[in-house]
Amino acid sequence: MMAETAKEEKKLKFGLFLGCNIPFSRPDVEVSMRSIFPALGVELDDLLGQSCCPTWGTMPSIDVVGWCAVAARNLALGEEKGIDLITACNSCYGSLNEARHKMLTNPEIHRKVNEILATIGKKYEGKAKCRHVAWVIYKDIGLEKLKESLKYTLDGITVAVQPGCHFLWPSEIYPDREKDPFNPVVLREICEAMGAEAPHYSKLIECCGMGALRSTDPEKSFILVREKMENIKEEIDADLIVTTCSSCLIQLDDAQERLRKEGKLNFSIPVMHLVQVIALCMGFDPEKVAGICVTPRDEIIKRILENKR
Amino acid sequence: MAEEEPRIGVYICHCGENIAGAVNIEEVKKFAEKLPNVVLVRDYLFMCSNPGQELIKQDIREGKINRVVVAACTPRTHEPIFRRALEDAGLNKYFFEMANIRDQDSWAHWHEKEKATEKAKQIIAAAVAKARLLEPLEDRYVDLTQKVLVVGGGIAGIFAALDIANAGYKVYLVERNPSIGGNMAKLDKTFPTNDCSSCILTPLMVEVANHPNIELLTYSEVEDVEGTVGNFKVKVRKKQTWVDWDLCTGCGACTNVCPPKARVPDEFNEGLSKRGAIYIQFPQAVPKKAVVDIDACIKCAGREFGTEPRKTKDGKPILAPCEKVCPTGAADRTKPRNPEGEVVELDVGAIILATGYKVMDKKHFKEFSPDSPNVITAMQMERLISSTGPTEGKLIVPSDIPKYLEWKKKVEKGEQVELDARKPHRIVYVSCVGSRDDRFHSYCSRVCCMYMVKQAMLLKEKYPDLDIYIFFIDVRTPGKDFDEYYMRARRLGIKVIKGKVGGVQRLPDERLWVRGYDAELGKPVELIADLVVLATAIEPSDGTFELARKLGITCGEEGFLKERHTKLYPVDTMTEGVFIAGCAQGPKDIPDSVAQAKAAAASAMSLLAPGKMKVEALVSEVDKEKCSGCGICVPLCPYGAISMVNYNGKMRADINPALCKGCGVCAAACPSKAIKLHGFTFEQVLAQVRTLAKRGVVEVL
Amino acid sequence: MEMMEEGVPPVINLSKLAEREETELEKKVAEIIKELGAERIMYCMQCGACASICPLAKTGFEWYNKKLIKALIVGLRDELLDDPTPWACVACNRCTEVCPRRVSPFEVMFAMRRLMAEEYAIGSLAIEGLRALYEYGHAVYMTGREARKKVGLPEKPPSTESDPKALEDLRKILKQTKLADLGLIPME
Amino acid sequence: MALKLAYLLVGGCGGCDMAIVDLSEKLVDALEHLEIVFWAPTVADVKYKDLEAMPDQSIDLGLISGMVRNKENEHLVKVMRQKCKVIVAFGACASLGGIPGMANLHENRELFENAYVKCMSADNPDGVTPQPVSKEGDFELTLPAFLDKVRPIDEIIDVDYYVGGCPPHHDHVARIVEAIVTGNLPPKGSWLTMGKAVCDVCPRNPALKGEKREYVKEVKRMHEGIPDEETCLLQQGYLCLGPITQGDCGALCTKVNIRCAGCGGPIPPTWDFGLRAISAIGAILDNENVVDELLKKYPNLTKMLYRYSLPKALLKK
């Protein structure tokens, strides 16, 4: 509802929800967001005082009400300003929306949460939600507008997309849903709009193995990375992996380099977050918007910057 | 007789120890003797026994009593028995009232004997109070129409129709498709005997068509039902066929020439191939007649129905291909035709609903890559292995069916070419797709386990090299010879895995990456398959709910027609005279459908055979002298039994006793107290209420 | 009970489990799990759909969704406390998407985490995350200041990092949750 | 020989007297057959003691209008019974308690306070309320004592016939007079009535137009709009009590677009108007929400249902 009001005013505005991965581990993604959205006519509010979503290993693992309370405080920051949140991190997207879903479907939880929020002079009515950057680009901004704003394109580049689990499942909790979560097309269509080939590959919806799995048992986690990488190489021989998740970004970027060094992978494919690719194509400084990586990106960046529109 | 002062006999039953064990019979007797109009009180060990009933009969015959109160068990089971006793003794059977002192007294208050005795007195006093006000009533008989409507021409409808017709009654069989045969006509072979479905079905279809007592109305739908048990009036719409069925011989010439642009997915082949806009439902159709799917028809040569054809320069009419090839003129488009078809009215005494089922479409199951042509439903698999199917029974992957059709065309033209289509090597069956699934249907579809085994077995026997996997949650084979059948499949080397498939992903070469779980191994399993067959759930066929509504039958939560009682009245419905058979009532296999059809037929016939039907006298009646004509009662009647009629120049309410079921909602509402519900009149109920309120104290008017 | 020490024994003594539920726990383990958020655990029919696509099952963890659900339903509890599986769950929720019984196996995994947390069967990494959440408002808190500087961002993001009042609020919230009851981390 | 007639108004407004006067010429015609021996306190100049002085059973017919509210009413009604061979409870008050009957929902103290103290036009700082005996200087003034409840006259004396209406319609009065004069009377204890509902004579009755009555889809009070002139008021949601009310009035109200409020009294053999109304109206309301709407719009249901007949309700407060 809030997004619609914003649309009427011809001005999109969101609360920029950073999370933890992005500001501390991949701040170049943060720069990308801060660069591309104003350029696409979207106003971002800093949402001062935001915290961790909370991520899965923290409050969700301790207490449902506690999880929802922390999430509700973040969502309330947007609700107070009459705006939705926007995130580039799937974990935040999942945790915030899952908590919201719990509150909206279970009045008892919602009541308890608001009791807790009342002690800090806040409340959460359930209006504000968290939107995903990819969906805002796809639905609110539109692919036409995106195309127009590009200085460079992805022509001739084959992209393997990695939407990530919390972009898809469980589909019923999210504000925006793929028609078929088992055959997601939003990210592919965005990349194609930018000129890339973004074919389907059979392990497209497989998990990257980041998060708790990696911290608990990295070796097991890397099985998933390896499988995925090999499938990408074999089936579509991609030049670039584009993801909409900060965790997938870190995992695929970091782990494939480890696997390569251990001799378990004999190729490497650069990995970027969608907002980074857009920022590059819009002509922002590669150092600032895509400067942090483990798997080398120089070559792909060079190729992109050769593709003047 | 009604003028006579009531002389009430009260009969108290001991019910062995059941009543006497808690109720002091002697005390109650003494009490009852003092009640007004009571002339005698007797007790007996078992009132419902022959000697017990004889006591009553004798007292009536000797003129001692003219009203009977039996204090015993519940009227729900025993009222009819005692009423018959009254009748036998020559007393109007409605001069009877029962006092429930067992189920609602001695049993419930077994350990409070004094209070149970006290309560028994009150109950009897109330019954006596009502008995004083009883009136003689006459049951009426109405004539029945000894004809039956069977809705649905699948195997259940066919059997019901044949059984009834063979018994000499007229049957109307209404089927909405052009041909009867139903889903069974699509099946290749049937479990557990593996005989060919059409070989056993087609003769029955022909028998129906030729039966002198059966009037077949195909391509027709029930539009409206009025009336009640014994005398229903049914409106049936015969849809426009756009082909003159009197002339059509079913030669099929027209169907071959219908142009590619007018071709649409063939329902009979479950969309695996296409049919023309003008088509015959399937080769063994009965009746074998063509119809035009008017939405698909592209009106070749501008041939709208009811127009004269344009002429060529030399004056020859330009006809659509179908009418041009029709040897009998059945496809002639010059004659105007009513797009709405025609409505016929049928009078029947009973209705059997055999509207069958449909299988769920695969599109709902996103996790199984329904977009892949090589993921198919089991019903599609039936067509794929059937010799009348899209590939004439040749097993190829469905993604190659277009290649097959191309090849066939060339061969028909006489070209010598090899068929370049992939044969599946590995086939995976997935069970419980949409069944036992809270997102779709929580019920078990009941036939899937068996038909998966059947298909796998047929394939394996024909192609021993095939690698077949069946993923079950639980294997369910409760039926005669069913488990033996299943074990035979296991012996053939079909790999049965206990565990559900959680994902099917499409590979670039149109093969499929199947991910399942093997509960016995306790591990996830995966494999690459050429063909995935989904055992999608069985659902009630479209329109079941609407039809049920028209007939006043409820559908269960899942949309299947609700039987009157799960165990005792499995083919009856809450609407008297309407019976159900087959999958309309719930998923079932062919043996069960046939058994149920025969049961429904027998039930319908036992209803109609006497030619007359007794109508209970416990219905409402309007005293037109008292009626003020306000009409409040008219909309209240759930059966539309009340209408306003002219009575001495005034509009007065009138109740049709044949439609009235005796609920009394009108009697309660009548502001003029002009409506009386016989058997539960205002005065009668009030007398009971007052007597109980006064704790059974003898009431003197 | 003596058989608990070494994890799940080769033969599971169901009657002992049942006795424990009656006497020690006075509640079915599944009931406890329900109260911890997995409300539909008893709807499970053990079809295995969740396991077929579970990253944990695939990578060889022992007590992945389907098996954990079954274990809890039969009454295993203490025997599972040393197992790392629940803490390895990536919360991908694909199981929730495919579950025909709307059990939400993910929720069972997390209810198990909550149960384990109550028994202090919680890894140091998780505790570290909770501590960081309380201390900074960020669970994944790395000294990313250099990186931020490198890309031209202010040292601190506009979060609880830059807003002491907000951090105070967050802490106040956390103090009203089970986290405080459990005393897993120091909270002034 | 002319019939001797006595007319007494007790606790009433005099409207029923007016209904008789409204007979105009017909009354004049009737006077040929009637000898009015007593008509107090409105028309004839006679005193109560005159009535008391008449021999017992000397009057052929006594009409009593109004209900019994005080000791004087009670006394006079008893005198009438003594003097008259036949007593007719004339009008809603006498038969059913009438509008004043609604006072039975309240304590006398509450009634006095409202009438003499709280009422806007009252200037009564000392809160004086009527007392049976009061001193005015040296004089002792008496007033008839107020009874605890409003009573229809059949609670005091035996009544031979009942006539409904507030007031009875003059056409109906004419019919009654004629019946009395000709001696064409039903068994004692009956209503003098056509015995049919208002609907029977209401031109709006759907049945007259060959239409089916429908469920009532909403509830409206009269001030919530102007009803359609043709359609049944109840059908339109105005809770017309015509179906439950004796229509000897000729559907006077509904003909001028006002819903029937029940003054004609319940249709025999019913005595409890409200319970019948619930049974009929409750059934014809389309759904529960409409019932809720009704209960909301009529916060005092009792007064709506028993506007003219509360003292005759089976269940008394």
Next chain:
Amino acid sequence: MGEEWEPNIICIACNWCTYQAADMAGSLRYSYPPTVKIVRVPCSGRVEPEFVVEALINGADGVIIGGCHPGDCHYKEGNYKALRRFKMLKKLLTELGVEPERVRLEWISGSEGLKFAEVMTEFDATIRKLGPFKR
């Protein structure tokens, strides 16, 4: 009466559900207070408000009407009519000074023998708490 007062309760029961439930309660030996006496009617839609009031003014201390669950009426919708009447009746009785707990409408299906016994036990307790109906 006086110290030995026992409530007098009348249950007006639909033949197709509550009456059947009462039979079932008996046959399964679920006991409930013998203060409850049943009047059988074909449908809760047959119940006239007069029955309830007559019961009370003639000596009953509580009246309970038993009908089929919504959607289950043997006569399609009689129970809805009962509910609508009952709502109005209850309001009226309350205004006339009757404790609303003395009258009750319950949906008890033919299979709910246990529910019948439970409801009646509870209703009896409610009436005991209220004491005799004084009129």
